Amino acid sequence: MELHLDKSIAGEAWAQEAQSIVRKCVHCGFCNATCPTYQLLGHESDGPRGRIYLVTQLLEGHPADETTRAHLDRCLLCRACETTCPSGVSYGRLLETGRHMLEQHVPRTGLDNIKRKIMTTLIPNHKLVETGVSVAKPLRRLLPADISSQLPLPGKDLLRPKTTHPRKMLLLEGCAQSSLTPETNAATARVLNRFGIQLQPETRHGCCGALRLHTSGRARGLEDIKNRIDTWWPMVQNGVEAIVSTASGCGVTVKDYVELLKDDPGYADKAGQIAELAMDISEVIGNEITKSPPGPELRQNLKVAFHSPCTLQHGQKITGQVEALLRQYGFTLLPVADSHLCCGSAGTYSVLQPGLSGQLKADKLAKLQAHEPDVIATANVGCQLHLRKDSNVPVLHWIELLDAVKG
Numbered sequence: 001m002e003l004h005l006d007k008s009i010a011g012e013a014w015a016q017e018a019q020s021i022v023r024k025c026v027h028c029g030f031c032n033a034t035c036p037t038y039q040l041l042g043h044e045s046d047g048p049r050g051r052i053y054l055v056t057q058l059l060e061g062h063p064a065d066e067t068t069r070a071h072l073d074r075c076l077l078c079r080a081c082e083t084t085c086p087s088g089v090s091y092g093r094l095l096e097t098g099r100h101m102l103e104q105h106v107p108r109t110g111l112d113n114i115k116r117k118i119m120t121t122l123i124p125n126h127k128l129v130e131t132g133v134s135v136a137k138p139l140r141r142l143l144p145a146d147i148s149s150q151l152p153l154p155g156k157d158l159l160r161p162k163t164t165h166p167r168k169m170l171l172l173e174g175c176a177q178s179s180l181t182p183e184t185n186a187a188t189a190r191v192l193n194r195f196g197i198q199l200q201p202e203t204r205h206g207c208c209g210a211l212r213l214h215t216s217g218r219a220r221g222l223e224d225i226k227n228r229i230d231t232w233w234p235m236v237q238n239g240v241e242a243i244v245s246t247a248s249g250c251g252v253t254v255k256d257y258v259e260l261l262k263d264d265p266g267y268a269d270k271a272g273q274i275a276e277l278a279m280d281i282s283e284v285i286g287n288e289i290t291k292s293p294p295g296p297e298l299r300q301n302l303k304v305a306f307h308s309p310c311t312l313q314h315g316q317k318i319t320g321q322v323e324a325l326l327r328q329y330g331f332t333l334l335p336v337a338d339s340h341l342c343c344g345s346a347g348t349y350s351v352l353q354p355g356l357s358g359q360l361k362a363d364k365l366a367k368l369q370a371h372e373p374d375v376i377a378t379a380n381v382g383c384q385l386h387l388r389k390d391s392n393v394p395v396l397h398w399i400e401l402l403d404a405v406k407g
Contacts, residue, residue, distance in 0.1 A: 001025040001052065006061030013263060014097060018059055021094045024087045025052055031081035031091070036342045036360055037074050045071040048081040048091050055098030064105055072099055074356065076349055077214060078310035078342040083317075092315075093259075100218050112352070116215050119348055124207030124224060129179045149389035156183035157403075161190055165198040169284070170232060170240045170277075172254065175207040177247050177381040184246050184381070187403035188281055192244075195288040200240065204231045209260075210253040215348050222264075225257060229270050236270075242279045246399060248380040249347065252315035254278040280312065281399055282321045282379065289328065300330040300405065305373035306398065307364065307387065309380035310342050322379055322398050329405050334371040338363075345386035357386075365391055377401060 003022045009015040031048035032038045038047030045054060054068055072095065079092045108116065122128050133151060140148045169192070171185060178185065189199045206227050213221030232243065245251030258275035261267045306323055313319045323333050344350060344360030368376050369392055376391055377398035378384050388395040 018097045021090050024089045030084045034080040034084045058101045076342050076346040079314035083314045120212050124175050126205035133179045158186045161193040165196050167197045169242045169244050171199040172245045173202045184397040187400045208250040208253045243277045246281045248309045248312035251280045252311040302374045303332045305334045305368040305376050307378040309383045312379050337367045345382040
């Protein structure tokens with residue numbers, strides 16, 4: 001696709017990067033075939049190819065309006081189109097550029113703007129989230145289901161090993177996950193302890209940057225990223241083997257630090273080193289299990305339907321790893337139709353686009369529950385909480401299943 005940058009931005013590195021991305025697009029439309037919103041709405045501008053055209057218009061200096069915003073806002077940023085694209089178009093980066101430009105030209109107003117400001121203020125603030133959860137838990141039975149379903153489940157094991165090991169890794173605690181599903185990181189610490197790995201918690205909780213980057217706050221998102229780097233850097237210098245994420249949405253963002261800060265002379269090198277250290281928990285255990293595989297006699301009496309988050313399979317390009325690990329530990333993995341499609345959570349999408357999100361969730365749950373699983377497992381806190389509210393069976397992080405295995 002040809003693109004002639006508007007003179008006002010022609011010298012900007014980000015605009016030139018966007019131009020190079022657009023020029024890779026050959027209009028084939030393969031992307032639309034795997035786009036959840038195009039499948040639902042059937043409108044060209046609600047698929048990747050149409051949105052690329054809209055962003056091209058912005059880059060060329062054409063006027064934009066609320067209709068343009070509506071089409072760009074409906075994108076889940078699931079990046080299924082990137083997995084499908086034969087030309088290697090970095091659609092996610094291009095869409096972020098388009099949204100950022102749109103914020104400058106057509107400022108948000110009204111309820112949508114208020115929602116975004118509230119979310120980008122509250123959620124990245126671990127102390128506020130923790131306080132809110134503490135207040136809400138005693139009132140669980142009185143709260144609406146939309147709220148009570150997001151609260152930590154009672155009876156979960158939150159104990160972490162106190163054993164020390166020479167091998168150490170840094171655990172990305174997360175801003176929301178550490179308060180809403182604290183059992184995930186506790187289970188992770190116990191599982192890695194079996195492999196002789198000690199998980200070091202963050203000295204100061206905070207958001208990885210994903211929330212604000214994807215919710216009309218690029219500048220503040222970059223600030224969050226730099227705060228994480230400053231927090232982690234002493235531990236990186238002390239030789240941690242890896243920075244482990246149990247939320248694939250956080251993990252894909254940390255792996256992208258090298259690109260996000262490549263033009264920042266104060267942080268580019270550090271961001272590159274941190275991105276190199278970033279690992280999803282499935283990658284860590286996958287490496288360890290090759291050295292110490294589980295016994296062939298392991299058999300679990302559980303049928304599992306696994307939902308692979310978009311940030312895992314399309315963002316980090318990790319496919320089949322979790323399923324293989326669960327099979328090695330004796331779990332029965334059930335087939336899931338259209339497993340490449342998003343569940344509708346997509347960070348804040350379920351709040352900002354509840355109608356489309358609800359349709360995607362209903363379809364995803366129907367596919368996940370089609371073969372009557374005992375549990376649904378996933379690899380991202382957003383997907384877990386989103387699906388949990390309406391699921392007929394428990395929805396948990398897959399690491400909890402490994403934690404429960406004895407032997």
